[in-house]
Amino acid sequence: MTIKRYQKANKTAIKKKDIPLDTNIIIVNGTGLGGFFYSHERIEHVIDLQEPTSYEQKTLADLKIISQFSRNIFSEYGILIVDVLDEEYTLKDIYAYLDLMPVYDELMLMAKNEDEFDTGMFERFAIKSSVKVFTKTIMGMTVSAQKRLIQALFHAYKDKTISDTQAGWDKVTLVASQILNMSDDVIDVLKNDYRRPSIHINDLI
Secondary structure (H helix, E strand, C coil): CCCCHHHHHHCCCCCCCCCCCCCEEEEEECCCCCCEEECCCCCCCCEEECCCCCEEEEEHHHHHHHHHHCCHHHHCCCEEEEEECCCCCCHHHHHHHCCCHHHHHHHHCCCCCHHHCCCCHHHHHHHHCCHHHHHHHHHCCCHHHHHHHHHHHHHHHHCCCCCCCHHHHHHHHHHHHHHCCCCCCHHHHHHCCCCCCCCCHHHCC
16 A cells, blocks of 8 residues: 555644645755765756765755655765755654655754754764763654764874864773674774774864
8 A cells, every 4th residue: 555645744643735846945064074066857957066075055956755665775874864944844844745754753853943953963863962861862762863873983082183082082992882782892993993984073163
């Protein structure tokens, strides 16, 4: 049985709004590390986010095509939808329209409100959340979100942002033992990993 679009939205108790396809929306690079590139024959202009902090303005029509043909770009956090340039609509409206409410709900686990949807939101949460909140959040995430948050956490540790704190040690060891099932000492692994991130974490947060 085929589930219709309105039924998908209703499963999250959200009524979809009839949003004009020419509505302008801001997307940002969600990778936290390098560039992001995407092209599709039905999108007039490619998405070329060359820096981890890059952003672009796209139309809802463009994002609709991406959600239909390359949904994993959103669910794996390659790009984040962070602003809608029309006061009549919220980010929640946009995510619901694109059938991306699971992504929205997961991002809201790390944010107090939609204003915190931005480049580096995974990094900010990895650094600033308490151990208790971090643990509860990451254990309830999808595998894709866990991977992205672990990447942010390890990035922060390697850039010595949290390496000298008890909370940082607790978060890193928790991830290593309960999610990654590492047999090696994760602290030694991170200390001996001489590959440096392409951007310092302070430039993301």
